[in-house]
Amino acid sequence: MTAPVAIDDAHSLLTVLVAAYNEADALPLLHPEIVAALAEVHALYGIAGRVLYVDDGSRDGTWNVLQEIQASDPSVALLRLSRNFGKEIAMTAGLDQITRGGVVILDADGQDPPSLIPSFVAKWLEGYDDVFGTRVERDGEIWLKKASANAFYRIIGRLADTPIPADTGDFRLLSERAVGALTQLRERNRFMKGLFGWVGYQRVSVPYSRVPRSAGSSKFNFGGLWNLAVDGITSFSIAPLRIATYTGIFASLFAFLGMAVVIIRALLHGDPVAGWPSMMVVILFIGGVQLLALGVIGEYVGRMYNESKQRPLYLVEQQQPAALDAKN
Numbered sequence: 001m002t003a004p005v006a007i008d009d010a011h012s013l014l015t016v017l018v019a020a021y022n023e024a025d026a027l028p029l030l031h032p033e034i035v036a037a038l039a040e041v042h043a044l045y046g047i048a049g050r051v052l053y054v055d056d057g058s059r060d061g062t063w064n065v066l067q068e069i070q071a072s073d074p075s076v077a078l079l080r081l082s083r084n085f086g087k088e089i090a091m092t093a094g095l096d097q098i099t100r101g102g103v104v105i106l107d108a109d110g111q112d113p114p115s116l117i118p119s120f121v122a123k124w125l126e127g128y129d130d131v132f133g134t135r136v137e138r139d140g141e142i143w144l145k146k147a148s149a150n151a152f153y154r155i156i157g158r159l160a161d162t163p164i165p166a167d168t169g170d171f172r173l174l175s176e177r178a179v180g181a182l183t184q185l186r187e188r189n190r191f192m193k194g195l196f197g198w199v200g201y202q203r204v205s206v207p208y209s210r211v212p213r214s215a216g217s218s219k220f221n222f223g224g225l226w227n228l229a230v231d232g233i234t235s236f237s238i239a240p241l242r243i244a245t246y247t248g249i250f251a252s253l254f255a256f257l258g259m260a261v262v263i264i265r266a267l268l269h270g271d272p273v274a275g276w277p278s279m280m281v282v283i284l285f286i287g288g289v290q291l292l293a294l295g296v297i298g299e300y301v302g303r304m305y306n307e308s309k310q311r312p313l314y315l316v317e318q319q320q321p322a323a324l325d326a327k328n
């Protein structure tokens with residue numbers, strides 16, 4: 001039994017936000033599930049629902065499919081970006097449109113089950129600002145992806161200054177003030193999982209098992225995931241720079257010791273030409289460490305360069321309706 005909850009203005013509207021890139025096959029399967037979930041939310045709590053689809057520059061029939069969905073459902077709004085900007089930016093573009101009520105972020109492929117939305121809403125009404133789904137199982141994904149995802153969450157959990165819960169994707173319900181806070185973060189390297197954590201506020205996790213994709217194929221290849229991981233770590237931690245520093249200190253100490261050994265040995269025994277191999281080893285080692293450290297610094301400098309260009313995060317190609325929430 002749920003206690004009757006007073007629905008205030010910030011809890012009177014719920015928007016489901018879906019970023020879609022080449023999802024023409026998956027969207028017709030997904031939409032009815034979202035509609036059913038929103039109907040349940042409406043029946044339970046009297047909260048109005050709507051859906052915002054962001055077409056992230058798809059090259060298949062996604063935009064047409066979305067227009068068909070919208071034609072038969074007035075609660076659907078559409079946003080189309082000028083090209084493929086990537087999921088993190090597509091989500092941001094959607095969030096920028098929404099200034100009223102809560103938002104559920106959902107993958108287009110049905111891997112984040114819309115049927116969980118009512119239980120997210122229950123937590124939201126308890127006062128939580130960030131209700132996130134935590135995967136307890138990942139069906140239909142190869143072990144390499146599971147293992148690397150696992151390793152990534154452990155590493156970033158150690159390194160990052162903001163809390164990034166393990167096995168938690170973008171599937172979540174954000175309150176109005178959490179969305180407002182997120183849209184103020186305009187950095188170009190957007191690692192959303194970290195940004196969600198940065199916002200703080202009250203968070204709670206809802207466990208669920210991740211089902212296989214309903215249709216189509218994953219849009220992230222291994223290279224893409226690697227880049228996302230590097231973005232995530234460099235956006236939320238300067239630990240790699242510190243590790244470079246410590247490696248440098250360690251290597252210099254080692255070199256000093258080596259130097260002492262060489263000098264003492266030369267004084268005691270004289271030094272006929274010898275030591276070429278050890279010298280090469282030392283030179284190569286130091287050279288390698290230096291290049292590595294430079295590379296790490298380069299990662300950060302490159303990101304500063306990207307930020308300093310101050311380009312807009314994305315460009316909108318088309319929008320229906322023209323303005324979702326009237327901005328003031």
Ligand code: UDP
Binds near residue numbers: 056087106108217
């Ligand atoms: N996506 C996007 N832009 C992209 C890549 C992906 O909007 O450039 C969307 C995609 O349509 C899906 C979600 O992000 O709704 C997650 O993508 P995917 O299922 O391919 O990732 P995975 O579940 O394999 O991590």
Ligand code: MG
Binds near residue numbers: 107111213
């Ligand atoms: Mg997926």
